[in-house]
Amino acid sequence: MQKAAIEKNNEAIAAQLAPVGRETVQDRVYSELRRALIGGLFEPSQVLTIRGLADALVTSTMPVREALGRLITEKALEALPNRSVRVPPITLERLDDLLRARILIEGEAIALAAARMGPRQIATIETILGEWDEMRALKHKKDVDREVTLNQSFHFEIYRSCGSAVLIPMIESLWLQSGPCIRVAIYAFSEAGEVDTAQYHRRIVTALSTQDGQAARESLVADISRPFTFLRSKLQANAAKDQT
Amino acid sequence: MQKAAIEKNNEAIAAQLAPVGRETVQDRVYSELRRALIGGLFEPSQVLTIRGLADALVTSTMPVREALGRLITEKALEALPNRSVRVPPITLERLDDLLRARILIEGEAIALAAARMGPRQIATIETILGEWDEMRALKHKKDVDREVTLNQSFHFEIYRSCGSAVLIPMIESLWLQSGPCIRVAIYAFSEAGEVDTAQYHRRIVTALSTQDGQAARESLVADISRPFTFLRSKLQANAAKDQT
DNA sequence: GATTATGATTTGTGATCACACTTGCTTTGA
DNA sequence: TCAAAGCAAGTGTGATCACAAATCATAATC
Numbered sequence: 449m450q451k452a453a454i455e456k457n458n459e460a461i462a463a464q465l466a467p468v469g470r471e472t473v474q475d476r477v478y479s480e481l482r483r484a485l486i487g488g489l490f491e492p493s494q495v496l497t498i499r500g501l502a503d504a505l506v507t508s509t510m511p512v513r514e515a516l517g518r519l520i521t522e523k524a525l526e527a528l529p530n531r532s533v534r535v536p537p538i539t540l541e542r543l544d545d546l547l548r549a550r551i552l553i554e555g556e557a558i559a560l561a562a563a564r565m566g567p568r569q570i571a572t573i574e575t576i577l578g579e580w581d582e583m584r585a586l587k588h589k590k591d592v593d594r595e596v597t598l599n600q601s602f603h604f605e606i607y608r609s610c611g612s613a614v615l616i617p618m619i620e621s622l623w624l625q626s627g628p629c630i631r632v633a634i635y636a637f638s639e640a641g642e643v644d645t646a647q648y649h650r651r652i653v654t655a656l657s658t659q660d661g662q663a664a665r666e667s668l669v670a671d672i673s674r675p676f677t678f679l680r681s682k683l684q685a686n687a688a689k690d691q692t
Numbered sequence: 693m694q695k696a697a698i699e700k701n702n703e704a705i706a707a708q709l710a711p712v713g714r715e716t717v718q719d720r721v722y723s724e725l726r727r728a729l730i731g732g733l734f735e736p737s738q739v740l741t742i743r744g745l746a747d748a749l750v751t752s753t754m755p756v757r758e759a760l761g762r763l764i765t766e767k768a769l770e771a772l773p774n775r776s777v778r779v780p781p782i783t784l785e786r787l788d789d790l791l792r793a794r795i796l797i798e799g800e801a802i803a804l805a806a807a808r809m810g811p812r813q814i815a816t817i818e819t820i821l822g823e824w825d826e827m828r829a830l831k832h833k834k835d836v837d838r839e840v841t842l843n844q845s846f847h848f849e850i851y852r853s854c855g856s857a858v859l860i861p862m863i864e865s866l867w868l869q870s871g872p873c874i875r876v877a878i879y880a881f882s883e884a885g886e887v888d889t890a891q892y893h894r895r896i897v898t899a900l901s902t903q904d905g906q907a908a909r910e911s912l913v914a915d916i917s918r919p920f921t922f923l924r925s926k927l928q929a930n931a932a933k934d935q936t
Numbered sequence: 937g938a939t940t941a942t943g944a945t946t947t948g949t950g951a952t953c954a955c956a957c958t959t960g961c962t963t964t965g966a
Numbered sequence: 967t968c969a970a971a972g973c974a975a976g977t978g979t980g981a982t983c984a985c986a987a988a989t990c991a992t993a994a995t996c
Binding site for chain 2: 474513514517518520521522523541542545546548549552553556612613614615617618621622625
Binding site for chain 2: 976979
């Protein structure tokens with residue numbers, strides 16, 4: 449019996465080949481829409497049509513409608529009584545509601561992560577911070593997309609360390625819901641004040657590397673509150689203007 | 693111009709007619725599966741097939757597959773690499789993870805609700821408690837289904853008062869995820885110890901009617917922890933038995 | 937001239953079909 | 967006797983079609 453030899457050969461093959469994976473079209477559509485949502489590529493109150501998205505993504509309607517359904521259940525999109533779907537509009541209440549939930553859940557996640565992150569994980573988020581500085585160095589081109597991506601990587605690298613398979617999907621849902629809102633805030637920050645966002649992240653890293661969960665939570669709260677309070681005042685200003 | 697008169701007539705009609713609503717088949721399938729999941733009608737690790745469910749629900753595969761997709765995204769079901777879907781199996785880690793998340797989020801929700809519940813809402817949950825006692829009175833028929841339903845009504849009547857459109861869907865997702873687990877616990881309670889579950893609920897009502905958020909939170913934590921710690925010890929006992 | 941009817945277009949929903957992959961069983965060969 | 971190949975039933979995925987409801991533009995009516 450040459451079974452052992454065959455087995456060995458198979459292992460040799462497996463070592464060289466990467467698993468091809470079998471991602472469905474629906475998964476790709478879903479990821480693409482998620483990316484667009486978190487990145488704030490869709491505007492609040494914008495309505496999306498199945499056929500329109502299918503054309504834009506060059507597929508049939510089938511994968512799109514299932515992806516939309518999934519996004520609706522996680523409240524990233526909203527189903528109108530007309531059965532059309534749109535990006536949820538921003539209101540003051542919703543903003544406060546989202547921030548409170550994010551403080552609660554992401555705060556818990558980072559406190560858990562603080563006790564579990566090793567030098568390996570700390571190094572990873574420091575690398576991300578480094579890329580941030582690098583990007584800032586050549587500031588002539590303010591790449592908001594990249595900024596959003598790096599911010600996301602930084603936070604989720606931490607959350608992944610919290611070891612909770614239940615909390616992480618909830619945080620993803622929260623980001624999906626607040627994505628369309630904070631995009632405008634990040635853009636305004638990057639354009640105007642230039643109050644270094646990275647300094648908040650540095651405070652988080654410091655707290656995490658000393659395993660200080662409480663400090664990490666507080667720094668995180670400061671970090672995620674900023675765009676929300678900014679948006680809040682902006683929204684109130686608009687409301688006041690509409691009054692006149 | 694009799695526009696005002698017509699408008700008035702329309703309003704009069706609207707006052708008498710109930711909106712008919714246009715529930716889709718997919719929505720019904722989704723609700724039905726949710727109900728089954730929260731009620732624990734499916735066992736952990738059970739595999740569900742699209743065609744099988746479609747036959748059972750007497751529809752085509754289309755509404756079922758979309759409903760399954762939605763349930764997968766809220767982690768109520770699990771997509772295997774084989775592309776079959778099953779209800780997630782129970783593990784010790786998952787149990788602890790779920791309980792921690794529920795304490796965190798439902799605790800916050802009830803604390804918020806404590807400050808917002810008026811006599812009207814208090815009366816509603818007291819009614820539910822009354823129905824509970826009534827059911828207990830004729831205890832010859834231990835109706836676990838009704839017990840699960842009443843428990844759900846009691847809790848969600850409270851959560852609805854928290855005023856957070858963001859937290860409530862998350863709590864629903866958590867119930868969906870813990871449903872298959874706690875069913876066995878409730879059943880065991882109802883059968884064996886008969887330690888009055890209602891007494892925990894009464895403590896919650898007392899705390900809420902005095903607007904004591906902290907007490908309400910603590911009572912709630914005691915209430916939802918009970919089935920989890922029960923299941924936990926049972927699972928550990930099983931693990932020990934498998935060892936031998 | 938403003939409002940209501942009417943028709944065409946667009947959109948979501950559900951059903952059905954074709955295809956690829958998985959799974960379990962049978963058959964074949966050593 | 968046992969393992970591997972081959973076959974058949976079952977399953978998820980995507981495409982397409984039919985239909986009903988919504989939307990919008992045009993026409994008709996007061």
